[in-house]
Amino acid sequence: MKNSQKVAVVTGGNRGIGLEICRQLAQKGLLVILTSRDQGSGLAACEELQKEELPVRYHVLDVDHAASIENLALFMEKEFGRCDVLVNNAGIFPDVDDPNQKGGSSIFKVRVETINKAMTTNVYGPFFLSQALVPLMKKNNYGRIVNMSSGLGQLSEMGGGYPAYRFSKTGINALTRMLNAELEGDAPTSNILVNSMCPGWVKTRMGGADAPRSVEEGADTAVWLATLPDKGPRGGFFRDRKSIPW
Numbered sequence: 217m218k219n220s221q222k223v224a225v226v227t228g229g230n231r232g233i234g235l236e237i238c239r240q241l242a243q244k245g246l247l248v249i250l251t252s253r254d255q256g257s258g259l260a261a262c263e264e265l266q267k268e269e270l271p272v273r274y275h276v277l278d279v280d281h282a283a284s285i286e287n288l289a290l291f292m293e294k295e296f297g298r299c300d301v302l303v304n305n306a307g308i309f310p311d312v313d314d315p316n317q318k319g320g321s322s323i324f325k326v327r328v329e330t331i332n333k334a335m336t337t338n339v340y341g342p343f344f345l346s347q348a349l350v351p352l353m354k355k356n357n358y359g360r361i362v363n364m365s366s367g368l369g370q371l372s373e374m375g376g377g378y379p380a381y382r383f384s385k386t387g388i389n390a391l392t393r394m395l396n397a398e399l400e401g402d403a404p405t406s407n408i409l410v411n412s413m414c415p416g417w418v419k420t421r422m423g424g425a426d427a428p429r430s431v432e433e434g435a436d437t438a439v440w441l442a443t444l445p446d447k448g449p450r451g452g453f454f455r456d457r458k459s460i461p462w
Contacts, residue, residue, distance in 0.1 A: 221271075223296050224442060225249045225288070225349065227279055227341070228306030230257040232420035233364075235265075236435035237303055237442075242270035244443060246301065251277035251288065253306075279306050279341025289348035299352040301442045303362045304342035304388070309422050310334050311378045323379040331380045338384035343391055350399070350408065359408035361395065362441045363388045365453065367414050372461035388412060389453060389462055396451035409450040413437045416455060 224241050228234040230252035242248045242265060250265070252258030255276045262274035275291055278284040292299045311321050314330040342363055353359025368378060369385025389412050396410040418427050418434035440457050452459050 221245075221247050222300040223247045223249065223292070223298055224301035224303065225251060225292070225299060225345075226303045226305055227251050227277060227345070228253075230254065230261040232422070233415055233418055233431050233434045233438070234303075234305040235261050236431040237305060237438050238272060239265055239268070239270065240432075240435055240439040241301070241303075241442060242272050244439070245271070246443075247271045247273070247296075249273055249275050249288075249292070251275050251306075253278045253280075277306075279345065280336050282344055285341075285344045285348050288345075289352075292349065292352060297352075298356055299349045300356070300358055301360045301362075302345060302349050302353075303364070303438055303442055304345060305362075305364045305438070306337065306341060307364055307384075307422075308334060308337045309378070309381050311380050314380070321377045321379070323376060326379045331383055334380035334384040335387060338381075339387040339391060342388060346391075346395055350395075353408050354402075357407050359399075360442045360444055361392075361408070361410040362438050363392050363410070363412045364438065365389050365392075365412040365414055367416075367455070367460075370453075370461060392453070393451055400450060407446055409441075409444055409448055411441045411444075411449060411451065412453045413441055414453070414455040414460065 224246045226238050229238045229250035238248045238250045250262050265272040310330050310333045316325045366385040368382050392412040399408045415434035416429045418429045
């Protein structure tokens with residue numbers, strides 16, 4: 217089944233922004249591997265897109281576990297021999313479930329377990345996925361990595377509240393810069409572009425019903441970064457396709 221069609225992996229693709237990213241990438245002709253921790257909801261999401269006659273396949277993935285990431289990488293190597301796009305969309309907002317933070321989210325109240333939980337999913341998952349899938353990108357000297365970040369992780373506008381989530385989103389931005397620096401330094405013609413993006417406040421299960429932005433708007437910048445032309449922007453942080461401060 218190995219061919220020249222570009223193949224994209226999207227984590228947390230079973231709902232919300234991730235599902236819409238899968239839809240828009242598939243509409244652009246990429247073969248999308250929709251992944252999720254929960255197999256039932258992931259298969260249902262994949263079937264939904266396939267009914268729209270879009271090129272989407274499903275693979276279970278728990279970004280919290282190295283063995284699950286390794287299984288995905290082996291699948292990509294065996295089935296396609298390539299990985300052209302990685303969208304690290306899967307993420308959690310564990311501050312809201314921290315019993316110590318009921319009645320007000322604070323750096324003085326947050327449990328270290330809550331911070332560890334956010335870092336494991338939101339930073340270490342993308343870190344290990346990049347380690348596992350970048351070698352496949354290097355085979356064809358082509359790759360686009362999109363890391364889902366947030367304005368809450370910007371050092372330039374850092375405030376209080378939601379400390380676990382903020383730590384993790386600042387961490388994913390640091391990962392973006394480090395990945396880009398090493399990939400850019402591989403060769404003058406390196407064509408693996410790594411960027412972070414903020415979707416804004418979007419109507420999803422995480423964002424809530426009061427959020428002003430649609431999932432289509434939230435997914436747009438991720439899809440743009442995932443399909444950048446050669447010599448496109450790299451090592452940047454974007455919202456609405458525009459560069460924003462770190």
